[in-house]
Amino acid sequence: MREVYVVGIGITSFSRLEYPLxxxxxxxxxxxxxxxxxxxxxxxxxxxxxxxxxxxQTGLASAVVDHLALTPAGAEAxxxxxxxxxxxxxxxxxxxxxxxxxxxxxxxxxxxxxxxSLETTDFVATLTHPLAEYIxxxxxxxxxxxxxxxxxxxxxVTSRHLSMVAVKAHANAMLNPFAHLHxxxxxxxxxxxxxxxxxxxxxxxxxxxxxxxxVSDGGACxxxxxxxxxxxxxxxxxxxxxxxxxxxxxxxxxxxxxTEVTAVRxxxxxxxxxxxxxPSQVDVAELHDAFTILxxxxxxxxxxxxxxxxxxxxxxxxxxxxxQIPINTSGGLKAKGHPVGATGVGQxxxxxxxxxxxxxxxxxxxxxxxxxxxxxGFGNNVVCLAFQREG
Amino acid sequence: MREVYVVGIGITSFSRLEYPLxxxxxxxxxxxxxxxxxxxxxxxxxxxxxxxxxxxQTGLASAVVDHLALTPAGAEAxxxxxxxxxxxxxxxxxxxxxxxxxxxxxxxxxxxxxxxSLETTDFVATLTHPLAEYIxxxxxxxxxxxxxxxxxxxxxVTSRHLSMVAVKAHANAMLNPFAHLHxxxxxxxxxxxxxxxxxxxxxxxxxxxxxxxxVSDGGACxxxxxxxxxxxxxxxxxxxxxxxxxxxxxxxxxxxxxTEVTAVRxxxxxxxxxxxxxPSQVDVAELHDAFTILxxxxxxxxxxxxxxxxxxxxxxxxxxxxxQIPINTSGGLKAKGHPVGATGVGQxxxxxxxxxxxxxxxxxxxxxxxxxxxxxGFGNNVVCLAFQREG
Numbered sequence: 001m002r003e004v005y006v007v008g009i010g011i012t013s014f015s016r017l018e019y020p021l022x023x024x025x026x027x028x029x030x031x032x033x034x035x036x037x038x039x040x041x042x043x044x045x046x047x048x049x050x051x052x053x054x055x056x057q058t059g060l061a062s063a064v065v066d067h068l069a070l071t072p073a074g075a076e077a078x079x080x081x082x083x084x085x086x087x088x089x090x091x092x093x094x095x096x097x098x099x100x101x102x103x104x105x106x107x108x109x110x111x112x113x114x115x116x117s118l119e120t121t122d123f124v125a126t127l128t129h130p131l132a133e134y135i136x137x138x139x140x141x142x143x144x145x146x147x148x149x150x151x152x153x154x155x156x157v158t159s160r161h162l163s164m165v166a167v168k169a170h171a172n173a174m175l176n177p178f179a180h181l182h183x184x185x186x187x188x189x190x191x192x193x194x195x196x197x198x199x200x201x202x203x204x205x206x207x208x209x210x211x212x213x214x215v216s217d218g219g220a221c222x223x224x225x226x227x228x229x230x231x232x233x234x235x236x237x238x239x240x241x242x243x244x245x246x247x248x249x250x251x252x253x254x255x256x257x258x259t260e261v262t263a264v265r266x267x268x269x270x271x272x273x274x275x276x277x278x279p280s281q282v283d284v285a286e287l288h289d290a291f292t293i294l295x296x297x298x299x300x301x302x303x304x305x306x307x308x309x310x311x312x313x314x315x316x317x318x319x320x321x322x323x324q325i326p327i328n329t330s331g332g333l334k335a336k337g338h339p340v341g342a343t344g345v346g347q348x349x350x351x352x353x354x355x356x357x358x359x360x361x362x363x364x365x366x367x368x369x370x371x372x373x374x375x376x377g378f379g380n381n382v383v384c385l386a387f388q389r390e391g
Numbered sequence: 392m393r394e395v396y397v398v399g400i401g402i403t404s405f406s407r408l409e410y411p412l413x414x415x416x417x418x419x420x421x422x423x424x425x426x427x428x429x430x431x432x433x434x435x436x437x438x439x440x441x442x443x444x445x446x447x448q449t450g451l452a453s454a455v456v457d458h459l460a461l462t463p464a465g466a467e468a469x470x471x472x473x474x475x476x477x478x479x480x481x482x483x484x485x486x487x488x489x490x491x492x493x494x495x496x497x498x499x500x501x502x503x504x505x506x507x508s509l510e511t512t513d514f515v516a517t518l519t520h521p522l523a524e525y526i527x528x529x530x531x532x533x534x535x536x537x538x539x540x541x542x543x544x545x546x547x548v549t550s551r552h553l554s555m556v557a558v559k560a561h562a563n564a565m566l567n568p569f570a571h572l573h574x575x576x577x578x579x580x581x582x583x584x585x586x587x588x589x590x591x592x593x594x595x596x597x598x599x600x601x602x603x604x605x606v607s608d609g610g611a612c613x614x615x616x617x618x619x620x621x622x623x624x625x626x627x628x629x630x631x632x633x634x635x636x637x638x639x640x641x642x643x644x645x646x647x648x649x650t651e652v653t654a655v656r657x658x659x660x661x662x663x664x665x666x667x668x669x670p671s672q673v674d675v676a677e678l679h680d681a682f683t684i685l686x687x688x689x690x691x692x693x694x695x696x697x698x699x700x701x702x703x704x705x706x707x708x709x710x711x712x713x714x715q716i717p718i719n720t721s722g723g724l725k726a727k728g729h730p731v732g733a734t735g736v737g738q739x740x741x742x743x744x745x746x747x748x749x750x751x752x753x754x755x756x757x758x759x760x761x762x763x764x765x766x767x768g769f770g771n772n773v774v775c776l777a778f779q780r781e782g
Contacts, residue, residue, distance in 0.1 A: 001490045020522065043636075052443030052470075052517075059472035059518035059641075062772040066520075066641035072657050074636030075772060076478045077470040079443075081450035087467045091482055098489035099392045100634070126443075127450035129457075130411065243491070245434075245465030250450075250457035266463050381453040381466060 001097040005230035006238045006352050006387070008036025008105075008223035014180040014337030014346070016113045017217035021048075021055045022063045024339075025109035028221035029068055032105065036223045037233050042101035044068075044075035047088035047108035048341035051077070053123055054115045064107065081127040082290065083376030084108065085220070085344020086383035090243050092224045102226050108342035109219040120215055124340070127377050129251040141212060143252060143378050144291040145204030150259050151293055152206065155308040159206060163191040164314050165292035166210040166334055172321065173331025175362035180216045180337030211292040216337030220346040236356045241277075242386030244270025250380050263382040264301035264373060271371070272303070275386035279303030282325060282386075283367035284354045286347035288375035289332040295319075298373050299327060302384070321362055329354065329362045344374035348385060355389040392488040396621035397629045397743050397778070399427025399496075399614035405571040405728030405737070407504045408608035412439075412446045413454045415733075416500035419612035420459055423496065427614045428624050433492035435459075435466035438479035438499035439732035442468070444514055445506045455498065472518040473681065474767030475499065476611070476735020477774035481634050483615045493617050499733035500610040511606055515731070518768050520642040532603055534643060534769050535682040536595030541650050542684055543597065546699040550597060554582040555705050556683035557601040557725055563712065564722025566753035571607045571728030602683040607728030611737040627747045632668075633777030635661025641771050654773040655692035655764060662762070663694070666777035670694030673716060673777075674758035675745045677738035679766035680723040686710075689764050690718060693775070712753055720745065720753045735765035739776060746780040 010031025017024055025046055033039065046061040057063070061075035080087035085108040092104040112120050125139045133143070151157055167187055173179035186193075190200040190210045200208045230237055246266035252258050272278060279302060287302070289295035296310035304325050305313045313319060319327040330336045330350040333343060351370035353359045370387040401422025408415055416437055424430065437452040448454070452466035471478035476499040483495040503511050516530045524534070542548055558578055564570035577584075581591040581601045591599045621628055637657035643649050663669060670693060678693070680686035687701035695716050696704045704710060710718040721727045721741040724734060742761035744750045761778040 022521065049449055050443065052441060052514075053447070053449075056444070056513075057517050057521050058440055058444075058470065058514070059768050059772065061471060062518075062638055062768050063521065063641050065638045066771065071639055072637040072654060074478075074481075074658075074774070075471070075638055076475075076482070079449065079468040079470060080452060080466070084467075087465075090465075091467070091485070094482070094485040094489045094491055097491065098485045100485055100488065122447075123449070126447050127453075130413065130448050130454065246463040247453055247456045247466055248462055250454050263463060267465075377450050377453050380457065381450065383465070 002099060003227050004093050004096045004224050004240045005227055006222055006240060007225045007230050007233050007235045008032035009349050009352050010035060010221040011178050011346060011349050012219045013178050014216040014218035014339055021051060021057060021109055021111045022067050024111055024217060024219040025064045025107045026067045028219040029105055029107040032221040032223050038103060041070060041073055041103040041105045043095050043104045044070055044073050045088040045091050045106045046077045047084040047345055048077050048110060049079055049081060049084050050110055050112060050123055055111055080381055081376040082340045083344055083374040083381055083383045084341040086372060086374035086385055089222060089345065089348055089385060090245060090383060093240055093243050096224050096226055102229055104224045105221065106224065106345060107219060107221040108345035110339035110341040111217045112215050112339060113217050132251040141204040141207060145207045147258060148206055148293040154259050157296060157311045160191055161311040161314060162211050162292040163187060165289060165295050168320060169328055169332045169334035172329050172362055173335035176331050176336060179331040179335055180214050181335045185210060207291055213290045213333040213338040216339040218337055218339035218342050220342050220349045222345055222348055237390040238352050238355045239388050239390055240385065241388040242271035242275030244268060244384040247381045248379055252378050261297055261301050261379045263379050264298055267382040267384040268302040271384040271386040275388060277369055282369050282371045284329060284351060284364045285325060285327050285371040286330060286350050287327055287373045289328060289334045290338055292334065294375060295327060302373055321364060326364050329364060347372040347374060351387050355387055393490060394618050395484050395487045395615050395631045396618055397613055397631060398616045398621050398624050398626045399423035400740050400743050401426060401612040402569050402737060402740050403610045404569050405607040405609035405730055412442060412448060412500055412502045413458050415502055415608060415610040416455045416498045417458045419610040420496055420498040423612040423614045429494060432461060432464055432494040432496045434486050434495045435461055435464050436479040436482050436497045437468045438475040438736055439468050439501060440470055440472060440475050441501060441503060441514055446502055471772055472767040473731045474735055474765040474772055474774045475732040477763060477765035477776055480613060480736065480739055480776060481636060481774060484631055484634050487615050487617055493620055495615045496612065497615065497736060498610060498612040499736035501730035501732040502608045503606050503730060504608050523642040532595040532598060536598045538649060539597055539684040545650055548687060548702045551582055552702040552705060553602050553683040554578060556680060556686050559711060560719055560723045560725035563720050563753055564726035567722050567727060570722040570726055571605050572726045576601060598682060604681045604724040604729040607730040609728060609730035609733050611733050611740045613736055613739055628781040629743050629746045630779050630781055631776065632779040633662035633666030635659060635775040638772045639770055643769050652688055652692050652770045654770050655689055658773040658775040659693040662775040662777040666779060668760055673760050673762045675720060675742060675755045676716060676718050676762040677721060677741050678718055678764045680719060680725045681729055683725065685766060686718060693764055712755060717755050720755060738763040738765060742778050746778055
């Protein structure tokens with residue numbers, strides 16, 4: 001296999017965006033082309049989950065390649081629920097590694113806020129099992145609520161721990177100009193103070209308002225290329241060193257123990273195995289905290305902390321910027337935002353920024369190795385990526 | 392790059408299917424696993440265009456991998472309009488060729504007939520340019536009608552030629568038990584006889600009823616593997632020898648000359664270049680005849696006949712079974728059916744059957760080399776595949 005490098009990156013604000021989906025995909029791609037110093041690529045992938053339903057559009061990849069004047073490059077849209085972004089990066093990896101293409105542009109885009117919120121909630125719920133979950137009225141927050149309760153009971157995680165994830169995420173997002181939520185929150189405001197109940201109402205017991213990510217529009221782009229191309233372009237040499245992916249039962253209740261998120265464990269092990277480094281050597285990670293509990297769980301399953309000890313590490317501040325392993329420096333899904341199809345590409349964008357030393361006020365000093373975990377369904381299809389700065 | 396072989400195939404009837412989308416994807420996959428003699432694979436791709444809108448389902452690939460008990464194999468859905476099928480096969484090719492996976496299952500599935508026909512027509516129209524075509528009321532038949540008129544004027548193609556494509560397609564479909572339309576039609580019945588006008592009414596001038604493919608449900612599956620695996624499984628050695636893909640302007644009217652279908656030409660050239668054989672060496676081909684004119688056009692752009700001479704070859708019977716280059720032995724989209732996301736996989740299924748010598752009454756004797764053209768959008772994203780029987 002040929003080695004694969006990231007030679008260009010781009011991102012939109014994650015927010016409500018009042019322009020067409022094809023432009024949400026196109027704008028970060030133009031930034032990435034400019035960043036790379038390229039005006040054409042061999043192939044294009046578009047990561048997206050909702051175009052058919054929310055935006056009544058198919059053939060999105062063809063529209064994007066045309067919009068960017070990148071024809072006759074081939075193009076596809078990749079859908080893997082909220083893990084569509086990292087799945088598309090995996091396709092880009094294979095396209096370059098196989099020798100079929102030398103330069104591949106991967107852009108993720110979602111326009112969710114064009115639909116009303118009931119429609120959006122129902123749309124997101126369609127990623128649950130159609131016959132065993134969805135038809136009984138399961139939504140993602142309700143599923144996450146039940147999961148969180150099990151985790152609290154088993155490992156002694158409390159509501160305070162969940163709020164610590166939110167407070168850290170919002171603090172990091174204050175340092176990220178592209179983040180959706182620029183709102184500094186405190187433990188006093190959402191947990192301990194007299195107004196905490198009003199400020200942070202229950203959504204799906206035990207998850208409250210500040211435990212849930214916002215619904216965002218947004219796009220993010222990565223350009224992948226061979227080592228030869230990367231050297232020619234004189235960009236910092238950030239290598240996509242490992243790719244891992246695993247699935248689990250589609251319905252959560254069919255798992256022997258739902259608190260064991262096996263797909264994260266397997267996907268992380270694959271990514272680290274391929275990259276040739278260990279979780280303890282990672283300098284910065286982006287985990288898929290669509291709900292606060294997920295950052296804690298993934299920090300364990302990915303191997304940064306022992307099972308059941310993620311919340312203790314959080315308490316000790318080990319996952320803050322400046323800590324042992326800073327997690328979600330971007331603000332995470334919780335505060336940076338979660339435009340579903342774009343999220344995985346956005347996570348990779350943050351890691352590349354960090355490994356290039358271009359993350360500004362939220363820079364992790366001397367970061368050389370990075371990791372992302374993009375969590376599809378409710379843990380039924382997970383893609384992990386490992387990145388390494390060379391030279 | 393490692394070489395890639397087809398080790399298993401499966402297909403459903405193309406028809407109206409009254410079972411869930413995940414089963415339409417799953418049933419041909421089970422046939423293909425049985426055909427290959429495998430009970431697990433390393434990765435799964437699901438080709439689909441309409442799940443989000445027509446079936447209100449996302450995360451389809453996760454549902455399919457779970458339904459087939461193939462977890463923890465990774466999985467994605469691939470969307471490239473009506474060329475989703477061949478696009479997914481291309482991803483499978485790269486996954487095996489790159490060395491990342493040894494066995495990859497590619498299943499295509501569509502359930503279009505669950506929606507009413509207005510909804511389906513609108514859904515298909517969403518693959519046109521959202522801002523330059525779709526919003527002005529373009530549908531696929533109307534676009535194809537305008538294209539056909541241009542082609543007739545330029546090259547002397549007549550309505551009789553279009554009907555010859557339909558008559559050949561229906562005749563071939565009579566020999567294919569999985570085809571949607573089992574209805575023998577004649578030139579007398581749809582073109583020359585006294586009832587032809589009633590039997591074959593105008594749809595979008597100059598296209599009439601029998602010039603348009605039906606709306607079908609259906610699924611088809613291919614399992615790809617390394618040469619080593621293929622040898623172990625003792626299946627006929629059918630190699631996926633070439634993969635080509637090209638895009639063109641999304642909006643048809645932006646092309647300098649809309650009768651030049653450049654994306655087919657480029658994709659075919661790539662596929663043949665990679666495979667190392669010429670159009671003249673092909674024994675059997677499946678072309679994307681969603682409208683009768685397209686079989687004629689693609690037979691030229693793929694290199695089987697000179698530009699503007701496809702209809703003459705048809706007239707001479709060169710594309711019939713037993714002719715110089717039999718085209719659409721399966722019945723084609725026209726009579727086999729067109730479950731959009733599954734179509735490209737279905738085309739490959741037919742070619743593999745032919746190269747294995749298992750095509751029964753429609754077998755092309757001694758077929759060694761095959762070709763498919765899967766036409767996305769209205770020629771804006773085309774994927775061509777070349778297959779070769781070894782040994």
